[in-house]
Amino acid sequence: MPPKSFFELMQWGPQGWLDEMTFATGLTLAVAISGFLFGLVFGTIAAMGKLSRRAIPRRLADVYTTVFRGVPDLLVIYLFYFGGSAMVTAIAQKFGAQGFIGLPGFLTGTLAIGIVSGAYQTEVIRGAYLAVPPGEIDAARAFGMSGWRLLRRIIGPQVLRYGLPGMGNIWQLVLKESALVAVVGLSVYFYEVKLGDLVLIYETRFSDLLRQAHVAAGSTRQPFVFYITAVVFYLLLTTASTWAFRRAETWATRGLRQV
Amino acid sequence: MDFTFLYTSFLRLIVGIPLTLQLAFSSIGLGLVLAILLAAMMRSRLLPLAWIADGFVFVFRGTPLLVQVFLIYYGLGQFRPYLDEMGVWWFFRSPYYCALLALLLNTAAYGAEIVRGGLQSVPHGQIEAARAFGMSGFTLYRRIIAPIALRQALPAYGNEIILMIKATSLVSTITLMEVTGLAHKIISETFRAFEVFFVAGAIYLAINFTVTRLIALAEHWIAPDLDQASRPIEVGKLSH
Amino acid sequence: MKNGARPAVEVEGLTKRFGPLEVLRGVTLSAHDGEVIAVLGSSGSGKSTLLRCINMLEVPDGGTVAIAGEPILLKDRRGGGREAADQAQLDRLRQKLGMVFQSFNLWSHLTVLENVTEAPVHVQGRPKAEVTQEALSLLEKVGLADKRNHYPSQISGGQAQRAAIARALAMRPQLMLFDEPTSSLDPELVGDVLRVIRTLVEEGRTMMLVTHEMAFAREVASRVIFLHQGRVEEEGPPAEVFGNPRSERCRQFISSQLRSS
Amino acid sequence: MKNGARPAVEVEGLTKRFGPLEVLRGVTLSAHDGEVIAVLGSSGSGKSTLLRCINMLEVPDGGTVAIAGEPILLKDRRGGGREAADQAQLDRLRQKLGMVFQSFNLWSHLTVLENVTEAPVHVQGRPKAEVTQEALSLLEKVGLADKRNHYPSQISGGQAQRAAIARALAMRPQLMLFDEPTSSLDPELVGDVLRVIRTLVEEGRTMMLVTHEMAFAREVASRVIFLHQGRVEEEGPPAEVFGNPRSERCRQFISSQLRSS
Amino acid sequence: DASAQMRKVKIATEGAYAPWNFVNSQGKLEGFELELGAELCKRAKFDCEFVAQDWDGIIPSLQAKKYDAIMAGMNITPRRLETINFTTAYAAGAHGFMVLKSSPLAKMPGGEYNLTKDLAAAEKAINELKPMLKGKILGVQGSTTNLAWAEKYFKDVAEIREYKTTEQHDLDLAAGRLDATVGAHSAAKATMETATGKDMMIAGPGFSGGMLGLGVAVGLRKEDADLKTAFDDAVKSAIDDGTIKKLSEKWFKVDMTPKS
C-alpha cells in the first residue's frame, strides 16, 4: 500500500474514510445522548437520596456513587455486557429458551454509561442544590409546593443554573466514554459480500469515533491522519455542545447578577 | 471463586499503585493551579486572555484524553529533530513526563470549568459588600469569593479527582505499567478477564473510597454551617 | 363570615429551640376570621420563628397548630425532632396560608409577574390567563405594574417587598402571615398596604403580622400580642396594649418609640 | 475636625440609567465632616442607587464623586459605560467609606464576628487581636455579643441588620453610607443605633443615610434631602423640610406618614 | 435448499492488524484471514459471518458465545490452550528484531532458528545477541508471544517496553525512543513499506516455534470439538493444495505456509 495523501484518505465514499468517520461521529453522539439522559435519571434519583433526611436512601445513594465512581468504567461495562447477558440467558433458560441470548450492545452500553455518569451527575446536582438560596425553597413550601412540583418549578431551574457548568463537564466525559462501549461492540447493520461464487454475510460493527480512528489507522498505517481527524470531529461535537450549554446557561442564569 | 488466583493477581497489581498515585496526584496538584489561572483568564476583561483560556479549555475538554496522550507522545515524537533543537527532547522522550503533561492539561481544562461554575454561584451582594469595603483583586478572591465558590465547587471537583485517578489507566498506551496496564498483562497471560478486573476494580475502589471520604470531610470542614441535614430535600414526600 | 367556633388559626403550647436556645417556650394564641393580630417584640424574640412554625417551615418541638380547626398532623422523627405526618394535608393547608417573608425570598429565576402567578397556577391549578389578569391588577395596586417583567435582582428593596406582598395575596389565602411587610416601604406605600389589608379583612380573611411600627400596628390590628422571652407577655386590643400596658417590659418597649411629630 | 474647604463627599451632576429607566438625572450634593444627611424619597426613587454610586458599586453614567476632596477617577469603557480608571485609588478611597446594605449582604461563610473583623484585618491590615477586641465591643453595643459565633443563616433579620452595622463601623470609616439601617429593628434598637450614630458624629465622621422613618430622620439628621424623579427635589435642615416643605410632592410624601400617638 | 442445512458460524477478527485483517475504507473487513476464512468455510460447508472485535475482549467474548471462532493473527500458545482450543496452524513465520538502518544493531548476525526443533542452537544464538543488546530499549506488543519471549531472554540485559499495538512501537522506533522492536517478520515487512518504516530494517536472526507459538490458527471453544475437526480438515486441505501459499504470497509477499 503506497502512502496516500490526507485528501485521498479523507474523501467521501468507498475510496475514502470520511463517510465512516462521519457515521462514527453520529454513533458517538447517539451513545452519548442516551447515556447522558439515563445518567440524568439515575443522578437525580441518587441526589435526592443523598439529600434525604432518611438514613436508608442516603446510604444507598452513597454506596451507588462510591462504587460506580470508584471502579473503572470499563469494568462496569464488562459487568453489564457479560454479566447482563449471562443473567438474561439464565433467566430465559428457566423459561425454556435455548442457547445464548446476547443483549443488544447499544442498550447495555448506554445503560452502563448511564449508570456511571449518573454517579457523577449525583454530585453535581447535590452541589447545585446546596447553592439554591434556602429562603426561596421556604417560600415555595409556604405556598403549598412540595414533592415533584417543588422540584420542577423552583429547585430544578435553580439547580440547572448552578449545575450547568458541572453538567457540561459530565457531558464532555460521556461523549468520550462512548469509546469504551466499542470494547463490547456495537453491531448495527449487516450486509452481503460476493466473493467469487460465494456469498458471505458480514456483520459490520458500526464503530464509534475513537475506535473508527483506531481501525482506520491500523488499516492504513497512517495513525496521525486519523487521530487528528478524530480530534477535529470531537471538536465539532464540542463546538455544538459548548454552544448549546452556553445558551442553556444564559437562559438558566437569567435574573442572576454576574460578578 | 479461586482465591489463590485473586490473591496472586492482587500481589502483582499492587506493584502498579505507586505509579497510579504519583501520576494522579501530581497532575491534580499542578492541574488545579492551572485551572484556577484559566478560570481567572476566562473571566478576564482582557479579551485575548479570555480567548486563549476558552480555546484551551475547548480543545482539552473536547477531545478524548486517550487521543491527547497519544498525540503528545507519538505525535510529538514525529518532530524529534525540532524538539532536539529546542532542547526539550529529554522531556518528550520520557513516557512519564508525557503522561504527566497530558493528564495535567486535561484536568486543568475540566477544573477551569468547575471553578468557573463555583465562581458563578457566589451571591452578588456578598461580593459587593467586599468591594464596598475596599477589597479587590487577590484579597477579594482569597477571602470572599474563593471560600464561597469552593463550597459549591467541591462536590464537582471531587468528581474530577476521582476521574483523574481512573484516567491514569490510559497511560499504559505509552508503556507505563500502572495498575490497569498490569491487569491487561495478567489477562493476556491467563484470559481470566473477569477476576483480574475484579481485583483491579477493588484496588481503584479502595483508593477512590478513601478519596471520597476525604472530600466529604473537607466539605464538612469548609462549610460547617451548611450542614446539609438542616436543609434536606423531602424525598419521602415526592410521592404526592 | 363565620366568627367563633372554628378559629382560622389556633396555636397551642408551641415550643421551639435552636440548640441550647429556647426561642418559643409555650406560645398559645388564636385568631378568628376577620381578625388582624399584630405581633410585637424585640429583635430576636422569636416573632419570625412563630410565623414559620405556623406554616411548619420550622417544625415546632412541642405544641400544636390548627388551621381552620384542622390540626396539622405531626409525628416524631427518628433521631429527635418532629416532622409532618401527612405531606398532602400540609400542602393542602398551606394553600390556605399566604406568607410574606422578612427577606422576601422572591424566586430569582422568575420575573416579578411570574413570581406572582407561579403558585396560583402551579399549586392551586387555576387557569393561567385568569391568574395573570389578577396578578396584573395586584401589581397595579402595589404600584409595580411597570416592573412586572423585571427579575428580582433588578428591583429596589421596597419594590421587592411589594412583589412579595402581591405574591402572597395572589394565593387568596384565608390566613396571611406577614413578617414585617412594611419595613422597606415609604410612608405612602405603608398607607397603600394598610388599605389592602383592610379590604382583605372586610372579606373575612385573617392576618397575623409582625411589625416594629407601632403606628401601623395601632391602625391595622384588632389585637396586639407582645412576645417576650419566648412567651406571650401581653395581649389585647391595641388601645389597651399601647395605652396602658400591664407588664413592665412591654411598657418599656413601647415607650422607647421615637415620636415623629 | 475640619469643617469647610474639603467636603467629606461631594457629588456633582450624577446621572445613572438602567436601560430605558433614568434613575438619577443629575444629583448634586455634598456633606462636610460631622454632618448627617438623611435621604428620603419614595420606593424606587433611586436612593439606594445614589449610595451605590458614591462608592462606585454602580458606576454612574455621568457626573463625578469626590471623597475628601479627591475625585474618583473614571474612564470610558469600550462598548459604552464607564469604569474605575485606577483600582488602587478606588480601593484606597473605599476604605474611608463604610456601607450598610439594604439587604445586609453578610458573608455567608463567615461567622458574625468574622464578618466584622474581616475587612479591618484583611483590607486595612490592622492587627487581628486588636480588631477582634474592638469587634466584640461593637457587637456588645448592638446587642449581638451572644451571637458572635453564629453564621448569617442562623440569626434573625434584625440581628443580621445589626451585624451589618457593626461590620461597617469596624472599618472606622470617614463617611458612612447607611441604606435603611433601622428597617428591621424594634424601637429600642432604633434608639441604640441613634446613639451610636451620635457618637460617630461627635468624632467628626460623616453619614449619609436612607430612611423611611421620618422620626428617625428628624432626630438624627443635620440635613434632609428629598429625592424625586432622579433629582434633589428639596433640601434643608429637618425642621424646615418636615415642618414646611416647599415642593408639593415633598409635602404630600411627608404628610402621608402615620402618626403613632 | 443447501444453505438451509449449512451450519452458521460466526468468526471474530480484530480488523486492525494489516495485512492479516483490517477494515478498508469502505468499512469492510479485508485481509489474508478474511479470504482464507471464506475458503475454509467453503470447504467445511459452513455459512460464515465475520465480526470485528477489539483485541482485549476477543477471548472473553468467545467464551461468552458472542461468536464461535477467532481468526485474528492469533498464535497458538500453551497459555491460550489452557483456556481455548486451536485448530492446526494455517500460517507461521519467523519473529525477530527490527531496527533503524542507522543503528549499530543493524549489524546483528542473521540466521534461522526453530525453538521447537533445536532449542540449544537457538539459545546459543540468543546469548550471542545479548552483549549487543545490553542497556538497549526494546519495544514489544503487549499480550503477545513476542513479549513473553523477549522477557524470558532479554529482561536482564535490556529494558522492555510494552505497547498496545505494533504500529505504536514502530512509531517509537522511528522517533528514536526505542533501539529495536521485537515482533513477527511479517508485520515488520508491512511496516517497512509505509512512510514510518522507510528507514527500518529487519536485523538479527529469525526465530520460530516453541514459546513463540506453534503458528497462527483458528481459536475455538474447547467444547466445540466438531468445529475443530471440520476446520482442521479444511486447513489441511488448504495447505495441501497450495491455497495458503497463494494467499500468503498475495498478502505478505512471502510464503507463510506452516512447515510441519
Ligand SMILES: Nc1ncnc2c1ncn2[C@@H]1O[C@H](COP(=O)(O)OP(=O)(O)OP(=O)(O)O)[C@@H](O)[C@H]1O
Ligand atoms: N439592575 C437593575 N436593572 C434595572 N433596573 C434597576 C436595577 N437596579 C435598580 N433598578 C431600578 O432603579 C430604580 C431605583 O432603584 P433603587 O434601588 O435605587 O430604589 P430605592 O430608592 O432604593 O428604593 P427602595 O426604597 O424601594 O429601596 C428602581 O425603579 C429599580 O427598579
Ligand SMILES: Nc1ncnc2c1ncn2[C@@H]1O[C@H](COP(=O)(O)OP(=O)(O)OP(=O)(O)O)[C@@H](O)[C@H]1O
Ligand atoms: N437556624 C438557627 N439556628 C440558631 N439560632 C437561630 C436560628 N434561627 C433563628 N435563631 C435564633 O432564634 C431567635 C429568634 O429568631 P427570630 O428570627 O424568630 O427573631 P425575630 O423575633 O423575628 O427577630 P427580628 O425582629 O430581628 O426579625 C434569634 O435569637 C435567632 O438568633
Ligand SMILES: [Mg+2]
Ligand atoms: Mg424576624
Ligand SMILES: [Mg+2]
Ligand atoms: Mg433601596
